[in-house]
């Protein structure tokens with residue numbers, strides 16, 4: 001039974017710990033493994049020879065598919081170089097959905113084009129049964145004039161007041177840059193990146209699993225969104241940081257009855273199907289065309305929602 005492991009961060013090597021997890025028992029698996037780029041982790045040595053790294057990856061990739069439910073999804077986050085190998089491994093055992101490009105500048109690598117995105121492979125265990133929700137993000141606007149950055153031409157009358165559907169290129173979520181938002185970990189992901197993944201692929205009460213939990217970003221996002229979580233982490237200190245953070249989190253990232261993702265007191269991801277309920281909390285221009293130059297605003301954020309700080 002998976003129940004006894006729920007809402008825990010378990011310390012140890014994921015290859016061993018996977019043996020505890022029954023087949024088809026989690027709703028999504030999100031894996032952000034070490035990238036083999038000589039990063040300074042506390043416990044993991046991030047410099048394997050290439051074939052050893054790939055063999056190790058193949059072991060845990062097979063396990064991610066085994067433990068995920070037939071309705072579930074597998075997300076693998078890495079640099080494009082390793083994702084090309086991951087894809088060839090996954091294509092044999094799961095169904096490709098997307099290569100999500102997360103636009104986030106990375107370190108210069110010498111005589112190459114400047115790497116400017118991370119990839120997230122998005123596979124369904126079985127496309128026909130896969131759970132998926134369309135999601136939206138806020139319109140991008142000019143900082144000076146407030147007009148929409150994208151030219152919608154003659155289609156302004158059909159503009160959605162909140163913002164467009166999310167595509168497979170994510171340009172609106174930034175890496176964790178400020179030290180005050182960082183834990184003592186070299187590769188921490190932003191919580192609202194994980195919240196977007198979770199809103200898109202799970203329901204309240206579902207199980208979100210991360211075999212390389214780090215300082216618990218996936219678990220925190222799951223907790224805020226009323227999902228169950230399970231994380232594995234090799235390093236005691238990172239696991240302890242996660243567990244401390246999780247004691248301060250609650251299932252509260254909502255507006256009205258709808259789960260949403262917040263960043264800096266604004267909603268950054270919502271489900272398309274929830275807009276009908278959520279729209280009552282916004283001041284919205286009278287005509288769709290006005291959305292071009294008038295930003296919609298939350299009426300009274302204190303009363304209408306609970307945003308995690």
Ligand SMILES: C[S@@+](CC[C@H](N)C(=O)[O-])C[C@H]1O[C@@H](n2cnc3c(N)ncnc32)[C@H](O)[C@@H]1O
Pocket residue numbers: 012013014015032033034035041042043044185187188189190211212213214215216217218232233234235238
């Ligand atoms: C890229 S980081 C994940 C960061 C995480 N997404 C976050 O936002 O905090 C990879 C993590 O995997 C852990 N790790 C490395 N080898 C592992 C193994 N064999 N089993 C479990 N965790 C491992 C490392 O200690 C590191 O914290």
